[in-house]
Amino acid sequence: MTEIKAVENKLINKALSYTSRGNKFVYHPKEIWNYLNGNGNSIISAHIAPTNKCNLNCTYCNQVNRAKGKFLEFDVIKEFVNGLIDRGLKSVIITGGGEPTLYPYFNELTKWLKEQGLKTALITNGTNNRSGKKLVETWNTFEWIRASLNFFKEKLIPLKIPESMNKGNVGMSLVYQNHTPDMLKQVADVAEKYNARYVRIIPDCCKDDYSPENYEGDSDVLLYKI
Ligand code: SF4
Numbered sequence: 001m002t003e004i005k006a007v008e009n010k011l012i013n014k015a016l017s018y019t020s021r022g023n024k025f026v027y028h029p030k031e032i033w034n035y036l037n038g039n040g041n042s043i044i045s046a047h048i049a050p051t052n053k054c055n056l057n058c059t060y061c062n063q064v065n066r067a068k069g070k071f072l073e074f075d076v077i078k079e080f081v082n083g084l085i086d087r088g089l090k091s092v093i094i095t096g097g098g099e100p101t102l103y104p105y106f107n108e109l110t111k112w113l114k115e116q117g118l119k120t121a122l123i124t125n126g127t128n129n130r131s132g133k134k135l136v137e138t139w140n141t142f143e144w145i146r147a148s149l150n151f152f153k154e155k156l157i158p159l160k161i162p163e164s165m166n167k168g169n170v171g172m173s174l175v176y177q178n179h180t181p182d183m184l185k186q187v188a189d190v191a192e193k194y195n196a197r198y199v200r201i202i203p204d205c206c207k208d209d210y211s212p213e214n215y216e217g218d219s220d221v222l223l224y225k226i
Helices: 002-018 022-027 029-036 074-085 106-115 181-193 212-225
Strands: 045-048 091-094 119-124 144-149 170-175 199-202
Touching: 045 074, 074 106, 091 106, 106 119, 170 181, 181 199
Parallel strands: 045 091, 091 119, 119 144, 144 170, 170 199
Antiparallel strands: none
16 A cells, blocks of 8 residues: 555656646556556546547647648557456547547447447537538537637637537636637637536647746736636
8 A cells, every 4th residue: 555655646746747637647546556567457548539630720739740630440449449448448538639520430439439338528629510421420428528619810619519518518628828808708608608517728838938837927817807
């Protein structure tokens, strides 16, 4: 137990030093310990980024310098997921870089994951409702959806997520770029429309001068604008 605690502390320190996502590790010290020792029941949740293709071109995209338009073969994903199920996988978050709904087998993938008894969630830019030539049929199968909000010429790009999703399982995310009060009002309106559980506002990590300290002042300004 002492050793588990030591791993937990190490992970907490590491996570807090580099990413907001890393701190999820600290909630699962036993599973991380199992993983380090090659035991089962070590993988609870996995992210799958099935394609890096996207219908938008955000300056802060983590794919901005990569060749876009690639996608994983469906069979490769199946093999990967089946291997993780053997290690205790319970849920899958379908995400990017890239817009995952553009994956040519998006409907098939989401249905197949449910057939394996997995819980699923989706991180999307929310502005696309077609996968290949087919409508996205599976919005309602997700435990939760997080939609990133994007603007073009100070207008929020409309979400195409069905309004039937406004049951409290949609969250939203905004990369803060000195948005005007009017733009933030658009954010508030769409959050209300979808009964959003939260709106996450994060800094633009792709900015050359990015460092957490640079945003300390901005958060006060933002709260003032809201
Ligand atoms: S919506 Fe996401 S994946 Fe698409 S360009 Fe913007 S940041 Fe990149």
